[in-house]
Amino acid sequence: MSRRTDSVGHLWLHLFLLVMVVITVYPILWVLSVAFSGGQSLAFADLPPDPGVLDRLRAIVPWPEQLTWSNFSDVFSQQPFGRWLLNSTIVAGATTLCGVFLASTAGYAFSRFKFPGRRAGMMGFLVSQMFPGTLTLVPLYIIIVVWLELGSNFLGLILLYSTTAIPFCVWMLKGYFDTIPIELEESAKMDGASALTIFYRIILPLSKPAIAVTALFSFMTAWNEFVLALTIMDQEIMYTAPVGLRFFVGGYAEQQWGYFAAGSIVAALPVMILFLILQRYLISGLTAGAVKG
Amino acid sequence: MALKTATGRQVLAGLLTGLVAGLLLTALVVDAGHRRLNGVAAQQRAVIATAAAAEALAAGGEDAQDLVERLVERIPDLEELRVVDVGSRSLSASTHATDREAGVPPRRLTRDEKSLYDQARELQAARRTNEQEAEARKNEVLAEVLPDGRLQLVVPVMEGDRVTGAVQAWCGGAPADRIGGPGFAPWLVAAVCIVVFLVVMRLVPSPRARVLVSLVILAAGLWFHADLAVDGLADHRVRLEEGLRDHAFALQEICAASLPGVGADPSAWDLDRYRQPRGRFDAAGELDLEVVRAGAAPTLRRFGQSAAVLSVIALVLQWWVAGGWATASWRALVKNRSAYGFVLPAMVGMVLLVFYPFTYGLAISFTGKTLYNVNEPLVDLFVGFENYVQILKDIDVFTTAEDGSRIINFQSFYWTLGFTILWTVSNVSIGVSLGLLLALILNTKGLALRPLYRIILILPWAVPNYITALIWKGMFHKQFGVINQIVQIFGGEPIAWFDAWGTSFAAVLMTNAWLSFPFMMVISLGALQSIPGDLYEAARVDGAGKFQQFRFITLPSLKPALVPAVILSVVWTFNMFNIIYLVSQGEPAGATEILITEAYKIAFEQYRYGYAAAYSVVIFMILLAYGIWQNRTTKATEGI
Known part of the structure; x- marks a missing residue:
């Protein structure tokens, strides 16, 4: 008997969830159909001069009038999108290497050593997360572009991204290092291993999962970053993918929605897959501090 | 308290550290100041020589090519001269070997030489602008340091009030004026300070009093040294001006020998970048010390400010060493060297690219920094709390239009804050x-x-x-x-x-x-x-x-x-x-x-960096207040 009422109740729940699913999926389908339409227009169908309800319905169904890959091939052959993707890859890759190195060494020190300034250092990292981007953006712009003349240069962006990702990564790695039993290190120390050897030979291999998550987090942060790249990279050839995608539809020139949609799919697909695989780790990283109290 | 137990040796070490740091840093700044003055004088020397050449060319009367060759031969500063005529777009004369490869002047300018023509046009336009606005705003003398250290100058050739062409000159670095080095002043100051301190040590037994006295001695010593250095800089400046005057009169003699009538008044060649006479000396060769001093005042003031800041640093260092904190820090550093080694890379990155920019942003927020004065020192742009006042005083979110309807002032900070919330x-x-x-x-x-x-x-x-x-x-x-x-x-x-x-x-x-x-x-x-x-x-x-x-x-x-x-x-x-x-x-x-996009637009669309920084500081304060409040309320609820 209870089974029956449950099913009836579930029907309403399913209906509600279905509405939510449509709202969630619609923009994604929208990009897909603009991308595969082969044109640069926003509309899926040409409306007759005096459209009826059916014509209008056709115009909102996210299915293009023809399916073609041409936007995907054109965005690489006729637009410098390949170059932009390469820029993003270089910047995000170097940021990952740099960020993991900086965060793992600092995280290890905070986890294993008691030294004067430890608490202040960790709090400083935490507080720095509260600095609003624009407050440091103006000085950073002056330092990187005006003084160091690293505008439109990979190095400037890599330096910036590595340091912005550090605090989160340090806290996350410190938390993981804390869970590794200290006995392992003590026996190594007895055998005369130096701190550097212990870190390199024992801690790092044991922390592979955490390091991987940190690396992917750094990569995704750098890959998706928009404002700093917009500010620093002012030559078209040095755009990163986000700045380039906005260039297709944000400027005063003709808006190229087809290129934007195709490019977005290429740029977003890898990070979306990464995100869906990693979501549990990221969420636990975000809330770890809070749950501990 | 560490001060109570400070030993005599510690206090002496503190004084020595302070002396070395203070005197060394000040000496570096003095040296930089001398170099800067020398650089400015070298450029001025080149301007005088080029202006002399321009006047000789304007007087004309003979073949321009002959004239430039003679000028380069006789005037030691000028290494190469090129003359361009704007009206006919031609190179009227040049001593440059590669120029002759493309044809003997006078000839039409080639495509590669377009920059020369553009510079002449720029000077022409600058002259016109300054004339129309009756105000010297655009440079009428172009100066540039070439990668090899030589100076490149462009001075207009005038015909009456009209710019008809330009002369471009490459000038070798002027014969180096002796910088003189820091001299014996720092040694003297250091010796006197140490002697006075040793005497005081005999008289004062209390460690705390000793530290205080040593601080006073160092402060007095550094002040005296800075005072000497300021005088030295001022004297150097006068010597340089004398050198420039002698240079101008030597040129006059050279010109008078071959070109009668040119250079009757050599002080007319002593031009600033707006081609106005600098007025440091007159036709009789008399130096106007008032003008020289007034010209030196900003540099000397800035030097005084730097010296004051450096002295404070030296005093802090001394305090740190004398109180024994230096030894303690050093021991902690050695004891935890591997820990600090691990933290160092991340810390350096954070300090350079997060904490330093943050502090610098705070500093900018008290200045009127914009795109156009981005390289000027912050001290000169200081405006106090003006940016903050300007942001916060815009209270009238609603104003009434002439026809009685209400207008919302969307640019008001309070509207944006309200909308952000x-x-x-x-x-x-x-x-x-x-x-x-x-x-x-x-x-x-x-x-x-x-x-x-x-x-x-x-x-x-x-x-x-x-x-x-x-x-x-x-x-x-x-x-x-x-x-x-x-x-x-x-x-x-x-x-x-x-x-x-x-x-x-x-x-x-x-x-x-x-x-x-x-x-x-x-x-x-x-x-x-x-x-x-x-x-x-x-x-x-x-x-x-x-x-x-x-x-x-x-x-x-x-x-x-x-x-x-x-x-x-x-x-x-x-x-x-x-x-x-x-x-x-x-x-x-x-x-x-919202606040953050508004701050971005102020910075990167209106280029008002100082105002945008102040705006960002206000945003930071709001978030900080929220954070503190949130922290307190959640803690309160946790207790239940």
Whole structure:
């Protein structure tokens, strides 16, 4: 008997969830159909001069009038999108290497050593997360572009991204290092291993999962970053993918929605897959501090 | 207290450290000051020589090519000369070997030599502008240091009041004026300080008094040294001016020997960059010391400021060493060297690229820095709290127009603040309620397809938010956007979403709601799943209804996870730059600008760096206040 009422109740729940699913999926389908339409227009169908309800319905169904890959091939052959993707890859890759190195060494020190300034250092990292981007953006712009003349240069962006990702990564790695039993290190120390050897030979291999998550987090942060790249990279050839995608539809020139949609799919697909695989780790990283109290 | 136990040796070490640091740093600055003065004088020397050449050319009367060759031969500063005539676009004369390869002057300029012509045109335009505005604003003398250290100058050739051409000169670095080095002054000061200190040590037994006296001695010594250095710089300046005068009169003799009438008044060649006479000396060769001193005043003042700052640094160092803190720090450093070694790389990065910019941003916020004075020292641009006052005084959000209707001043800080709060509160409430509702539904036992729903509903979180923003911007397009198509299915008129404040707000709100509910949903779902089922069992046994179970079991269990999530999402939304910047762009007329996008626009569209920095500091203060308040209230509730 209870089974029956449950099913009836579930029907309403399913209906509600279905509405939510449509709202969630619609923009994604929208990009897909603009991308595969082969044109640069926003509309899926040409409306007759005096459209009826059916014509209008056709115009909102996210299915293009023809399916073609041409936007995907054109965005690489006729637009410098390949170059932009390469820029993003270089910047995000170097940021990952740099960020993991900086965060793992600092995280290890905070986890294993008691030294004067430890608490202040960790709090400083935490507080720095509260600095609003624009407050440091103006000085950073002056330092990187005006003084160091690293505008439109990979190095400037890599330096910036590595340091912005550090605090989160340090806290996350410190938390993981804390869970590794200290006995392992003590026996190594007895055998005369130096701190550097212990870190390199024992801690790092044991922390592979955490390091991987940190690396992917750094990569995704750098890959998706928009404002700093917009500010620093002012030559078209040095755009990163986000700045380039906005260039297709944000400027005063003709808006190229087809290129934007195709490019977005290429740029977003890898990070979306990464995100869906990693979501549990990221969420636990975000809330770890809070749950501990 | 470390000061009480400071030994005589420690105090002496402190004094020595202070002396070395203070004198060395000041000596470096003095040296830099001398170099700078020498550089300026070398450039002025070249200007005088080039101006002399320009006057000789303007006097004309003979073949220009002959003339430039003779000038280069006789005037030692001039290495190469090129003369360009604007009217005929030709190179009238040149001593440069490669120029002759393309044809013997006078001849038409080649394509490669266009920059020369452009420079002459630039001077012509500058002259015209300055004349029209009756104010010297544009440079009429172009000077540039070439990569090999030589100077390149461009001076107009005048015919009456008209610029007819330009002469470009390459001048070798002037014969190096002796810098003189720091001299014996630092040694003298150091010796006197040490002697005085040793005498005082005999008389004063108390360690604390000794430290204080040594501080006073160092301060006095450094002040005396800086005073000597300022005098030295001022004297050097006068010597340099004398050198320039002698140079000009030597040129006059050279010119008079071969070109009668040229250079009757050599002080006319001593031009500033607006081609106005600098007036440091007159036709009789008399130096005007008043003008020289007035010209030196800003440099000397800046030097005095630097010396003061350096002295404070030296005093702090001395205090640190004398009090024994230096030894303690050194011991801690050695003892924990591996720990510090591990932290160092990250710390250096953080200090250089996070903490230093933050401090520098604070400093900029008290200045009138803009794109146009970006390289000037901050001290010269200091405006005090003016930026803050300007931001905060704009209280009149509503003004009344002439016809009696109310106008909202969207540029007012308070409007933007109010809108940011509205934006944050509405987004977070939508996010929390929608996320919680979906989590409760997805947590229903026996609901089919739960994992599928979960993975689909989490998708918006995975899409990079700049892409989300641009997609929604496309969907809100007035003519072709799908949202207006849906509106029209229901018989409405197409809406220009970004033309009115209300619809623009609705658009950005929808966009942000779409991307932010999954976060809350996932957090709530995780918390819901961790509530043990026995709790509900026990409640049912006690006769609690569904609502009571929700109120007394579910909500309290959610709190530890939801509170930090809400705090996080408040901060995120408050600073949600991408959505506003990419979807509404603040339209209409800045009405949907949030604080962070407004600060960005002030910095990178109006180029008012100082004002933007002050704006950002205000944002930081608001977030800080929120953080402290939130921390206090959550702590308070945790205690219950």
